[in-house]
Amino acid sequence: MADTGLQLRTRVNEDNTLTLWLEEQALPEPGADQVLIQVEAAPINPSDLALLFGPADMSTARVSGTPERPVVTADIPAEAMRMVQGRLGQALPAGNEGAGKVIAAGSSDAAQALLGRTVGAFGGEMFSQYRCVSAHACLPLNDDTSAIEGASCFVNPMTALGMVDTLHMEGHKALVHTAAASNLGQMLNRLCIKDGIPLVNIVRKPEQEALLLGQSATHVVNSEAENFHPELLAALDKTNATLAFDALGGGKLGSTILSSIEAVAARKMTEYSRYGSNTFKQLYIYGGLDMGPTVLSRNFGFAWSIGGWLLPLFLEKVGPQRGAELRERVAAEIKTTFASHYTRQVSLAEALSLEAITAYNRRATGEKFLVLPQA
Amino acid sequence: MADTGLQLRTRVNEDNTLTLWLEEQALPEPGADQVLIQVEAAPINPSDLALLFGPADMSTARVSGTPERPVVTADIPAEAMRMVQGRLGQALPAGNEGAGKVIAAGSSDAAQALLGRTVGAFGGEMFSQYRCVSAHACLPLNDDTSAIEGASCFVNPMTALGMVDTLHMEGHKALVHTAAASNLGQMLNRLCIKDGIPLVNIVRKPEQEALLLGQSATHVVNSEAENFHPELLAALDKTNATLAFDALGGGKLGSTILSSIEAVAARKMTEYSRYGSNTFKQLYIYGGLDMGPTVLSRNFGFAWSIGGWLLPLFLEKVGPQRGAELRERVAAEIKTTFASHYTRQVSLAEALSLEAITAYNRRATGEKFLVLPQA
Numbered sequence: 001m002a003d004t005g006l007q008l009r010t011r012v013n014e015d016n017t018l019t020l021w022l023e024e025q026a027l028p029e030p031g032a033d034q035v036l037i038q039v040e041a042a043p044i045n046p047s048d049l050a051l052l053f054g055p056a057d058m059s060t061a062r063v064s065g066t067p068e069r070p071v072v073t074a075d076i077p078a079e080a081m082r083m084v085q086g087r088l089g090q091a092l093p094a095g096n097e098g099a100g101k102v103i104a105a106g107s108s109d110a111a112q113a114l115l116g117r118t119v120g121a122f123g124g125e126m127f128s129q130y131r132c133v134s135a136h137a138c139l140p141l142n143d144d145t146s147a148i149e150g151a152s153c154f155v156n157p158m159t160a161l162g163m164v165d166t167l168h169m170e171g172h173k174a175l176v177h178t179a180a181a182s183n184l185g186q187m188l189n190r191l192c193i194k195d196g197i198p199l200v201n202i203v204r205k206p207e208q209e210a211l212l213l214g215q216s217a218t219h220v221v222n223s224e225a226e227n228f229h230p231e232l233l234a235a236l237d238k239t240n241a242t243l244a245f246d247a248l249g250g251g252k253l254g255s256t257i258l259s260s261i262e263a264v265a266a267r268k269m270t271e272y273s274r275y276g277s278n279t280f281k282q283l284y285i286y287g288g289l290d291m292g293p294t295v296l297s298r299n300f301g302f303a304w305s306i307g308g309w310l311l312p313l314f315l316e317k318v319g320p321q322r323g324a325e326l327r328e329r330v331a332a333e334i335k336t337t338f339a340s341h342y343t344r345q346v347s348l349a350e351a352l353s354l355e356a357i358t359a360y361n362r363r364a365t366g367e368k369f370l371v372l373p374q375a
Numbered sequence: 376m377a378d379t380g381l382q383l384r385t386r387v388n389e390d391n392t393l394t395l396w397l398e399e400q401a402l403p404e405p406g407a408d409q410v411l412i413q414v415e416a417a418p419i420n421p422s423d424l425a426l427l428f429g430p431a432d433m434s435t436a437r438v439s440g441t442p443e444r445p446v447v448t449a450d451i452p453a454e455a456m457r458m459v460q461g462r463l464g465q466a467l468p469a470g471n472e473g474a475g476k477v478i479a480a481g482s483s484d485a486a487q488a489l490l491g492r493t494v495g496a497f498g499g500e501m502f503s504q505y506r507c508v509s510a511h512a513c514l515p516l517n518d519d520t521s522a523i524e525g526a527s528c529f530v531n532p533m534t535a536l537g538m539v540d541t542l543h544m545e546g547h548k549a550l551v552h553t554a555a556a557s558n559l560g561q562m563l564n565r566l567c568i569k570d571g572i573p574l575v576n577i578v579r580k581p582e583q584e585a586l587l588l589g590q591s592a593t594h595v596v597n598s599e600a601e602n603f604h605p606e607l608l609a610a611l612d613k614t615n616a617t618l619a620f621d622a623l624g625g626g627k628l629g630s631t632i633l634s635s636i637e638a639v640a641a642r643k644m645t646e647y648s649r650y651g652s653n654t655f656k657q658l659y660i661y662g663g664l665d666m667g668p669t670v671l672s673r674n675f676g677f678a679w680s681i682g683g684w685l686l687p688l689f690l691e692k693v694g695p696q697r698g699a700e701l702r703e704r705v706a707a708e709i710k711t712t713f714a715s716h717y718t719r720q721v722s723l724a725e726a727l728s729l730e731a732i733t734a735y736n737r738r739a740t741g742e743k744f745l746v747l748p749q750a
Contacts, residue, residue, distance in 0.1 A: 302685035308677035
């Protein structure tokens with residue numbers, strides 16, 4: 001076993017810059033209830049980008065250092081500095097999830113049981129060669145599952161399952177999803193098909209429409225197409241969807257979904273009400289692909305709610321027992337329902353090349369990088 | 376007893392106009408469980424205006440008919456007609472609430488118990504000389520309370536009580552209210568003082584600030600003042616308010632309140648989190664004084680929710696038992712906590728004068744009309 005390992009770090013500096021580099025650090029000793037993972041694979045999720053790059057303008061990025069230890073520096077617009085006062089000067093590790101082999105374990109039974117196993121882990125700092133985590137934060141993969149296959153076993157699978165759990169808990173019958181051709185979206189489509197939940201997939205391009213239809217999706221509508229509104233109304237009418245998960249956040253799409261659900265409900269009302277229908281409409285914003293402001297026209301009555309949705313807050317709400325059940329389902333279906341696909345695999349150093357940064361920071365739907373810290 | 380009575384009606388016509396007039400109609404016979412109220416006073420609430428005027432441009436209004444039976448006609452912009460297809464051609468009565476004497480009652484005990492009593496009533500059509508309602512929809516006023524004193528016993532008092540109930544049910548400690556110098560706002564201020572609930576009052580004018588401070592409000596901030604942001608942060612910090620009720624709906628104020636609550640919470644965090652604080656922030660939009668779009672900057676983490684809030688939906692949620700308790704409290708405190716003030720009293724015909732319409736359609740904070748259907 002090595003004595004030290006590399007860890008990707010990100011720091012906001014007083015001089016209005018952001019720095020990314022690989023820090024060499026001593027291997028931590030696992031506590032009684034901890035395990036040390038040799039991280040073999042960690043995906044770059046959209047949710048990692050906010051921490052990695054903050055509000056820096058990555059078009060200004062330049063690289064110094066060596067090929068093995070690149071140092072990336074980018075400028076932060078002066079007016080954006082007040083948003084990151086909370087992390088000023090801190091050398092923060094990143095990487096929400098990943099998988100690897102447990103190479104050392106603390107004395108507890110839970111920790112010892114994982115020794116030698118390949119596990120997935122959630123909880124940050126996975127863009128590292130070695131990572132020490134609580135045994136309870138691990139998702140033990142089945143023996144026939146590799147670290148690469150299990151690298152994305154938390155964020156997307158648990159988010160998809162969390163959306164479906166939210167639907168059941170809050171009494172909805174069908175679901176609307178935006179950016180539906182994303183890795184998560186494709187996964188949610190497979191999950192909803194398997195669980196018999198009607199899903200309205202909203203995409204932005206004809207090829208994304210084709211992709212999902214090719215994956216047996218029943219309702220796919222293109223928000224950029226001319227017939228978007230009638231198509232959306234028809235899909236909502238057929239599915240009775242009253243719950244939507246929006247990955248964009250900004251813009252008017254969320255508002256359009258709510259007013260379309262309301263329009264379908266209003267068509268079924270027998271009496272006019274100036275307050276709109278009693279049909280409760282829920283929109284959750286779980287991402288920020290569109291960083292602009294959310295614009296609500298409020299032409300959807302009074303029976304509505306919009307909220308932030310975040311996996312850790314969801315898991316806190318449902319408790320550890322339900323969390324464990326969901327994790328077991330992920331392990332069982334990691335190669336089918338919850339399989340992830342990557343467009344590129346990179347080493348830690350390659351992840352800091354300007355060309356790679358430009359590619360994964362585009363947040364293009366369907367494009368996904370996998371970091372291999374041991375490469 | 377008269378055979379007929381006048382009732383104010385509003386209709387959207389196929390020719391892109393809206394008509395308001397007084398319809399003479401036969402007095403209804405109360406059913407077993409109903410009472411007939413001789414309506415003596417009914418306030419014009421902001422919530423009545425949407426039904427009365429719809430999307431009509433009231434600057435185009437003209438009057439025909441006679442002084443006793445005026446007919447008001449106003450144009451509806453063509454593009455707004457699709458919003459009112461649901462009420463096209465229907466002669467709709469209006470008036471959410473009012474009070475008067477029960478002059479006839481059905482055979483049930485509940486109905487007979489109200490005969491001769493002065494009651495408040497909620498449920499529409501109160502801009503009428505006579506109104507037949509379910510006995511259970513009445514709020515019997517105390518003997519020393521006049522119909523004029525009790526005319527506004529539903530919408531504002533129950534809304535103020537509903538806001539405080541919502542605070543308790545959803546686990547918040549303090550409240551933010553916008554348009555806080557309104558009749559409702561002044562009432563909420565008295566209620567919160569009485570019940571010991573910290574309240575942050577947001578107003579738009581210095582004289583409104585003075586008005587509320589003169590009514591013993593502790594926290595009053597002016598959203599148009601230069602020091603609005605620091606003053607709001609200070610008030611949120613002192614009160615720990617995490618719940619806000621917004622009467623405006625449109626614009627950026629709701630978003631500013633959420634981000635300010637988040638900023639106060641973030642200052643108390645010991646560790647940086649890119650997802651923001653865990654402090655749950657709730658904004659309810661209960662009015663539309665600003666009809667423009669709601670604009671959310673989403674710089675307030677993921678632990679937030681924005682929803683519509685409507686008194687009938689609240690009452691449905693808490694059930695009839697709680698509703699009755701709240702009504703009893705209103706009757707007991709109708710001259711103190713729940714007292715309303717009017718800037719003008721008008722007859723049904725006077726309510727349809729262009730000058731009156733212009734005045735009450737301004738929705739100016741603090742300005743309130745009372746219709747006296749028997750005048």
